[in-house]
Amino acid sequence: MAPPPPPWMAEAARRWLEEAGATVDGSGHRAFNALPLTGVRVSLADGGRAVCSLRVPAELTDAEGRWHPGAIAAAADDVCAAAIMSVEGIIKVSVHYDISYFSPANLHEEVELDGRVVEQKGKLTAVTVEIRKKDSGELVAIGRQWMSATRPKGPRHNQRPCSIAMDNDKSPSPSSPALAAAARRWLENPCDSLARSREHAAGDAFNAAVMPGFRVSIAEPGRLVCTFRVLATVTDAGGRFWHAGAVAAAVDNMCSAVVYTAGGVHVFTVNQAMSFFSPAPLGEEVEMDGRVVQRKGKMTAAVVEVRRKESGELVAVGRQWMTSTKARPEKKNGESRSKL
Secondary structure, three states, X not given: OOOOOOHHHHHHHHHHHHOOOOEOOOOOOEOHHHOOOOXXXXXXXXXXXXXXXXXXXXXXXXXXXXXXXXXXXXXHHHHHHHHHHHHHOOOOEEEEEXXXXXXXXXXXXXXXXXXXXXXXXXXXXXXXEEEEEOOOOOEEEXXXXXXXXXXXXXXXXXXXXXXXXXXXXXXXXXXXXXXXXXXXXXXHOOOOOOOOOOOOOOOHHHHHXXXXXXXXXXXXXXXEEEEEEOOHHHEOOOOOEEOHHHHHHHHHHHHHHHHHHHHOOOOEEEEEEEEEOOOOEOOOEEEEEEEEEEEEOOEEEEEEEEEEOOOXXXXXXXXXXXXXXXXXXXXXXXXXXXXX
């Protein structure tokens, strides 16, 4: 039986979560972790498990006043990293994760994130995170993540793997160019919301944070391409690379926008899968190419490929299912709750 990890690892994991908003290297800017972990309170960080809670603040909501799925993914990424730190003593980087959404959490609602290490294979560690409403225990989302002690190596510069191909039999139906124009405006100015309701005037802060200076080069039905430079506000705790959670949040917004271009429907994220191939350093110009690839009833699948603009090196690929119908909450009676 392996000996228990030294106590300093648990303390380091707790401190890392609680001090996520600390400035980076005395530079005066706060790491991206400060945003999705706004107001976090840690109740447990020990032996491969991290549990914390927060009340959903306005700056983490979408345009309808609900916890933004990109903010959920970013917070889950950080909790997974802390769970690993509590047992290994190091912060690992994301290689792949998959997150499924079950019910929305509203503005000011208290939620709990429970991350656990479930498997280790060499330099790779698998973690799961379960997110629930604090009062009712209602399931909000479940994430599964592989993280590595070394950053993934990207493909050679002359390779372009995983290119997105549209299935002609499943292409989106013809749409008005006005929809593509609206999506372009939103990506370039997140305050120009696509949402039907602006009652809460919410969502602008988080979207603006994860889409800093987006410039759209292609906007057509079923496809969007945009570029931007990685700013310090979306970097990791070391201030060196684009934060994996910020990448995922930007991909989520790209998927929402590209699905909108294909039908003018406001959609909600059901599942997001992200694979990370190489890091994008601070100041690097990146390009995001999003396309609608499939439709099944009210469900639409979109894929976003993220590359370094100059070299074409692959940074990440996101695959997402979205629906025009909000996720239904769990039944309170007669349904068991999974504990990962």
